[in-house]
Amino acid sequence: MVDLSVDLGFLKLKNPVLAASGTFGYGLEFKPFYDLELLGGFVVKGLYFNPREGNLPPRLIETPSGLINSIGLQGIGVEAFCREILPELAELDTAVIVNVCGEDEDEYARVAEYLSRFKGIAALELNISCPNVREGGRCPAQSSDATFRTVKKVKEVTPLPLITKLSPNVTDIVSIAIAAEEAGSEAISLVNTFLAMAVDIETRKPKLGNVIGGLSGPAIKPIALRMVFQVARAVKIPVIGIGGIFTAEDALEFMMVGASAIEVGTANFVDPDACLRIIQGMEKWAENHGIKNISEIIGSLKI
Amino acid sequence: MVDLSVDLGFLKLKNPVLAASGTFGYGLEFKPFYDLELLGGFVVKGLYFNPREGNLPPRLIETPSGLINSIGLQGIGVEAFCREILPELAELDTAVIVNVCGEDEDEYARVAEYLSRFKGIAALELNISCPNVREGGRCPAQSSDATFRTVKKVKEVTPLPLITKLSPNVTDIVSIAIAAEEAGSEAISLVNTFLAMAVDIETRKPKLGNVIGGLSGPAIKPIALRMVFQVARAVKIPVIGIGGIFTAEDALEFMMVGASAIEVGTANFVDPDACLRIIQGMEKWAENHGIKNISEIIGSLKI
Amino acid sequence: MVIDRKARIIEVQDWDDYFLFRLESPEIARLSQPGQFIMIKVSETTNPLLRRPISLHNCTGREVEIFFQIAGKGTRLLSQKKAGDILDILGPLGRGFSIKNEFKGKEIFCVGGGRGIAPLYYLARELSAAGARPVIFYGGRTSADLPLKSRFEQADWEVKVSTDDGSLGFSGLVTSLVESELRHRTPTFLFACGPEAMMEKLAEICRKENLPAEFSLESIMGCGLGACWGCVKKIRRNGETKYLKICQDGPVFSRDEIVWQEKENG
Amino acid sequence: MVIDRKARIIEVQDWDDYFLFRLESPEIARLSQPGQFIMIKVSETTNPLLRRPISLHNCTGREVEIFFQIAGKGTRLLSQKKAGDILDILGPLGRGFSIKNEFKGKEIFCVGGGRGIAPLYYLARELSAAGARPVIFYGGRTSADLPLKSRFEQADWEVKVSTDDGSLGFSGLVTSLVESELRHRTPTFLFACGPEAMMEKLAEICRKENLPAEFSLESIMGCGLGACWGCVKKIRRNGETKYLKICQDGPVFSRDEIVWQEKENG
Ligand SMILES: Cc1cc2nc3c(=O)[nH]c(=O)nc-3n(C[C@H](O)[C@H](O)[C@H](O)COP(=O)(O)OP(=O)(O)OC[C@H]3O[C@@H](n4cnc5c(N)ncnc54)[C@H](O)[C@@H]3O)c2cc1C
Ligand SMILES: Cc1cc2nc3c(=O)[nH]c(=O)nc-3n(C[C@H](O)[C@H](O)[C@H](O)COP(=O)(O)OP(=O)(O)OC[C@H]3O[C@@H](n4cnc5c(N)ncnc54)[C@H](O)[C@@H]3O)c2cc1C
Ligand SMILES: Cc1cc2nc3c(=O)[nH]c(=O)nc-3n(C[C@H](O)[C@H](O)[C@H](O)COP(=O)(O)O)c2cc1C
Ligand SMILES: Cc1cc2nc3c(=O)[nH]c(=O)nc-3n(C[C@H](O)[C@H](O)[C@H](O)COP(=O)(O)O)c2cc1C
Ligand code: FES
Numbered sequence A, B: 001m002v003d004l005s006v007d008l009g010f011l012k013l014k015n016p017v018l019a020a021s022g023t024f025g026y027g028l029e030f031k032p033f034y035d036l037e038l039l040g041g042f043v044v045k046g047l048y049f050n051p052r053e054g055n056l057p058p059r060l061i062e063t064p065s066g067l068i069n070s071i072g073l074q075g076i077g078v079e080a081f082c083r084e085i086l087p088e089l090a091e092l093d094t095a096v097i098v099n100v101c102g103e104d105e106d107e108y109a110r111v112a113e114y115l116s117r118f119k120g121i122a123a124l125e126l127n128i129s130c131p132n133v134r135e136g137g138r139c140p141a142q143s144s145d146a147t148f149r150t151v152k153k154v155k156e157v158t159p160l161p162l163i164t165k166l167s168p169n170v171t172d173i174v175s176i177a178i179a180a181e182e183a184g185s186e187a188i189s190l191v192n193t194f195l196a197m198a199v200d201i202e203t204r205k206p207k208l209g210n211v212i213g214g215l216s217g218p219a220i221k222p223i224a225l226r227m228v229f230q231v232a233r234a235v236k237i238p239v240i241g242i243g244g245i246f247t248a249e250d251a252l253e254f255m256m257v258g259a260s261a262i263e264v265g266t267a268n269f270v271d272p273d274a275c276l277r278i279i280q281g282m283e284k285w286a287e288n289h290g291i292k293n294i295s296e297i298i299g300s301l302k303i
Numbered sequence C, D: 001m002v003i004d005r006k007a008r009i010i011e012v013q014d015w016d017d018y019f020l021f022r023l024e025s026p027e028i029a030r031l032s033q034p035g036q037f038i039m040i041k042v043s044e045t046t047n048p049l050l051r052r053p054i055s056l057h058n059c060t061g062r063e064v065e066i067f068f069q070i071a072g073k074g075t076r077l078l079s080q081k082k083a084g085d086i087l088d089i090l091g092p093l094g095r096g097f098s099i100k101n102e103f104k105g106k107e108i109f110c111v112g113g114g115r116g117i118a119p120l121y122y123l124a125r126e127l128s129a130a131g132a133r134p135v136i137f138y139g140g141r142t143s144a145d146l147p148l149k150s151r152f153e154q155a156d157w158e159v160k161v162s163t164d165d166g167s168l169g170f171s172g173l174v175t176s177l178v179e180s181e182l183r184h185r186t187p188t189f190l191f192a193c194g195p196e197a198m199m200e201k202l203a204e205i206c207r208k209e210n211l212p213a214e215f216s217l218e219s220i221m222g223c224g225l226g227a228c229w230g231c232v233k234k235i236r237r238n239g240e241t242k243y244l245k246i247c248q249d250g251p252v253f254s255r256d257e258i259v260w261q262e263k264e265n266g
C-alpha cells in the first residue's frame, strides 16, 4: 500500500491530484464519471462577486497539442455559488478549493470575505492571473507589487488559507512568487494560461471572439515545468504545479521538480476521468518503485 | 503570377520566407534538398567571436508538438565562418543574414564589427535572446535597458542593417521591441525559444544535460503569434515573425497580424524542404485568392 | 447523462467525404433522444487534442449510427477507423428535439443542410413513431452532398432535395425550397440542422409564417459536459438574454430564443 | 548525401516488439554503406514531431531492409505501417563502418546488443564480400530479444548468442561472451552496436587485447543532416577533444576516439 497523501501544512490532501479551476465546472459536472471523494480535491471555476457574462464566442480554439480559451470567467457569482452549489460540495470528503477573481483588489477581498462566512471551503486559490478579462491580457500576477498588494489585502479579510495562482506571462516568475510569499500566501500554484491567439486566414479575423486567449494543454507543459522548478527552489511555502498534466508521468515530473501537489486542467476535457487515471497511475508507479509515501518524491530531482 | 517579394526598407526579399538561425546550419547543409536561391533568405547559426563547445548532451528533447534544445551555440566562431563558409554563401543570390551572439555587450560589437569587413552579408540578426548560455536562461532581451544598450553599441560599429531578435520570456514584449527600435534597430524578429525543461522520472534527472533549454515548434505558435501581433502594432520598423511555422497557412497568419517576413525553424528538421513548401503554398494561396502582391496581406487582420 | 464509454464499430459505409458508422452501444440506443450527441475521441496523440461532437443519426436495438462529413483533421482521423475498432465515446449528451403529442397526424418539416442532415433521420423515425408525418428537406451544394437521399426515401417519408448547383432536385438553396412549399402547405412544426446562415434564414421564414421551430446549433466544444463554458450561444429565455451552453442547454433551441448575429470581435 | 525521399514498404515481418521492413529504395540500395542510417517520418501530426533515425539493416538490388524495436511512441507508430504504405525517408546518412582491404581472410568480430544488431547484417554481408570472416555476437536480455538469430545463421556465419537470463545461448552479458572467446581467438577487428554501457565495456576489453574496433553510437537527432548540433558526442580526434555530430561525423567512431562518460548535468 502506498500512502498518497501530501501535507501542505495548512491542508492535508488524500493525494496530490486536484482538478484545476475552470476545467472542472463546479465539480458536480463530473459526478457521473467517478466518486469525487477519490480526488485530492478540486478547484471550482473562478468566481467574481457578481454573475458574469463572459466573452464573445468563439471561445475555444484547438492548436497543436494545446487549447486557447477566452471564456472570460462566465459564472454565477459568489452569492449564487454559496447558495446553490456550496452546500452540496461541503458534504464531500475532499478538499474543495474556491478560485477567487476580482476586477480590482477590492473585489478580490470582497469575494474572499464573503466566502469565509461559509463552511466547507478548504482554501482559496487567488486567481490574479486570468488573461481573459482585461485589455491585452494584463493581470496583477504580472507585477510583484500588484501581487503583494492583492495577496495582502485578501489576507486581511479571510482566515482561509490562500493559494496564489501565478501567471506564466512574466519575465521573472520567481520574483512574483516571492512577493506572494512575503504577503503571506500559504501556497503558490502555477501556471495559469499563456496569452495566445490564432487567425482564420480565410476571413482574416482572429479565431477567438475576444482576439486573445489563454493557451493550456500539453503544449505548455515544458515551460510550466521549468517555472515550477524555479519557483519551488526559491520559496519556502508549498508549490502546486499546473500546466499540461495529462498522465501520471507528467504529474511525477512536476512533483520531482518540487511541486507538493498538482492540478489537472485541460485533460479533464479530453478524458473526464483524467484525474482518476492520474491518481491510479501514480499509485502504481510508486508501488513498482517501492515508494511508500508519495511525498518522498517531492523535490527529489537530482542535479 | 503572384509577386511574392517584400520590401523591408533596408532589404528587399524575393519572398517572405527565411530559414531561422540554428535550424539551418550554415545553409550549405540544405543544398542537397533545393536551390538555396529560391529562399527569401536564411539566417546562419549564431556566431560568437571564438569557436564554442556548446552544452553538455543530451541537447534535444521532444515534447508534445515541440522540441526543447540546449545546444548552447556550439559553432566555429566568426573568423572561421568568414574564412571557410562566407565566401560560398556570398555567391548566392539570396539574403544571407548572420546571427550575432555575445557573452557581453562588447562581444556583440566585436562580432558585428568583424563581420562588417566582409561582402555578402545582407543584414545582422542580433541574438540577444538565446536562453542557452547563461545561468537560468537570462539574456539582454529580458530587459529594455540591456536591449537598448546592446543594440546601440552594435549600431555604432557596423553599417549593416540590424534585426534585433527578441525573447518571449518577458512580461511585456512591446516595451522591449520599442527599446530596440529606439536604439536604431532596422527591424525586429521574434520569437526566440521559451525557457523549458523535462525530467526523466526513472533517473530523476533533467532530460537535458544543461537542465533548461528552449522550446520551439508548433506548440509555441499561438503564443508567438500573439506577441508578433502586439509588437507589429507598436513599432514602425518591420517585424519578422518566428515560432512554430510549419505550413504556408501558419506563415500567412503571422503576416496578417503584421509580420513583413517570417522565419522557419524547427520545421526544417522535420522536413528539410519545409521552406520551399511554404513558399510554394503561399504562392498558391495568393493565386487562389486573387492576390497579386503578397505584401498586401501584411497586417491585414480585421478586428 | 453519460452511460456508454466504448462502442465497437460494426460497419462503415462511405461516400468519399461522408461516412456512416454503425456502432454497438446498447445503453445509448436504449436511452437517448433525437438531437442528442456523443463526444468521440479521434486521436491517440495530442493533436488533435479534443474530442469531436457528433449527433446520433439513428438508434435501434443495441446499435446506434453516426453520419459525418470530413471537415478537418479530426473527422478525417475518425473516417479512417474500421469495422472492429473500438471508439472511445461519451454520451448521450445534450437536450434533443421536442417531440410533442400534438404532432400526431400532422405534417412536420425536417430541414437538413449538408452534414446537418445527421440527426434528422433519428428525429424522423421518432416523429413517425409518434404518429406524425415528417417531410424531409435535404439540401446540399451539389448532388454529392446528398448521400442519404435514398436512405430517407426508403423509409417512406416524403423527401425533397435541393442543390445549390441544380445537379439534383430543386435548384437553389434549401431555404427557398422550404419557402416555396410553405406557399401551399401548413406544417405544424419545423426542425432544422445545418449551417447557421441556413438556420437563421429558416427562423426568419418561420416567424413570418408563424411556424414554431427548433434548431440544432453547432459550436466548438471543449468538454461537451457543461464544465468549460466554451460552447456558448446568446439565448433569450425567461426574459433574460444570456450565454447558454450549447452542449448542455442545447444543442437544440427554439425559434425565438436564438440570438443569431452577435456583434463580432466586439 | 540524401538520394531517396520515398520508399514503399514491400514486406513486414514482426516478432511482437521487433520488426523487419523490406523497402523499395533503389538509390539507397545502390549507394549506401553499412553503418549508415535513414531518418523516417513516423507521424502525420506534430506529436511525435521529429523523424526517427534507423540503420540500414540490409541492401540488395533495389531494396533495403530496416530492423527496429519498439522503444517509444515513434517506433510504435512506425510498427503500425503496412506493406504498400509509402515511408517518407531521408538517406543514406552518416559515415558507416570502415571495411579495410587487410580484413581479407581474417576473422572480424561483430557484436550487437538488442536492437543494436540492426546494422550488423549489412556489415557482415559486406565483410564476407570483402573476403573476411565475420563472427556474429548477438546478445539480448532474453531469447525473445534475439529474433534475428536464425537469419544470421542461415547466412552461414558463425553466430554466438547470449542472454542475460540464460534462456538461450551463453548465460550472461554479451561482453563476457566476447571476453571469453578472446581468450582463444585473435580477431583482426571488432565492430559493435548496442547499449552504450555494452560498447564502453567492449572498448575497454579491446584496449586490453589491443584489438582495434569501431562503435556505432546513438543519440536523439533533430535533423540527421548536421544542421542542428543536437546529436553530439565528445570525440578525441587530431589532438583535440570536442563535440562532433553523431549524424554526420558518425554514427561510427573508432575505439579510442570516444569519450564514453562525460560528467553529467555539469
Ligand atoms: C452538437 C454537435 C453535433 C454535431 N454532429 C455532427 C454530425 O452528426 N455529423 C457531422 O459531420 N458533424 C457534426 N458536427 C460538427 C462536427 O463536430 C465538426 O465538423 C467537427 O468537430 C470538426 O472537427 P475536425 O477536426 O474535422 O475539423 P477542424 O480541423 O477542427 O475544423 C474544421 C473547421 O470546422 C470548424 N469546426 C471545428 N469544430 C467545430 C464544431 N464542433 N462545430 C462547428 N464547426 C467546427 C473549425 O473552426 C474549422 O473551420 C456536430 C457538431 C456539434 C456541436
Ligand atoms: C544512427 C542511429 C541508428 C539507429 N538505428 C536503429 C535501428 O536500426 N533499429 C532500432 O530499433 N533503433 C535504432 N536506433 C534507435 C532509434 O532511433 C530509437 O529507438 C527511436 O528514435 C526511439 O523513438 P521512439 O519515438 O520510439 O521513442 P521515444 O518515445 O522518443 O523514446 C523512448 C526512449 O528512447 C530514448 N531515445 C529517443 N530517441 C533516441 C535515439 N535517437 N537514440 C537513442 N535513444 C533514443 C528516449 O530518451 C526514451 O528514453 C538508431 C538510432 C540512431 C541514432
Ligand atoms: C476553459 C478553461 C477555463 C479556465 N478557467 C480558469 C479559471 O476560472 N480560473 C483559473 O484560475 N484558471 C482557469 N483556467 C486555467 C487552468 O486552471 C489551468 O491553470 C491551465 O489551463 C493550465 O493547466 P492545463 O494545461 O492542465 O489545462 C482555465 C483553463 C481553461 C482551459
Ligand atoms: C536547435 C535549435 C538551435 C537554435 N539556435 C539558434 C541560434 O543559434 N540563434 C538564434 O537566434 N536562434 C536559435 N534558435 C531559435 C530559432 O531560430 C527560432 O527562433 C525558434 O526555434 C522558434 O522558431 P520555430 O518554432 O520555427 O523553431 C534555435 C532553435 C533550435 C530549435
Ligand atoms: S463544451 Fe464545455 S461547457 Fe459546453
Ligand code: FES
Residues within 6 Å of the ligand: D220, D221, D222, D223, D224, D225, D226, D227, D228, D229, D230, D231, D232, D245, D246, D247, D248
Ligand atoms: S541531428 Fe542535427 S546535427 Fe546531428
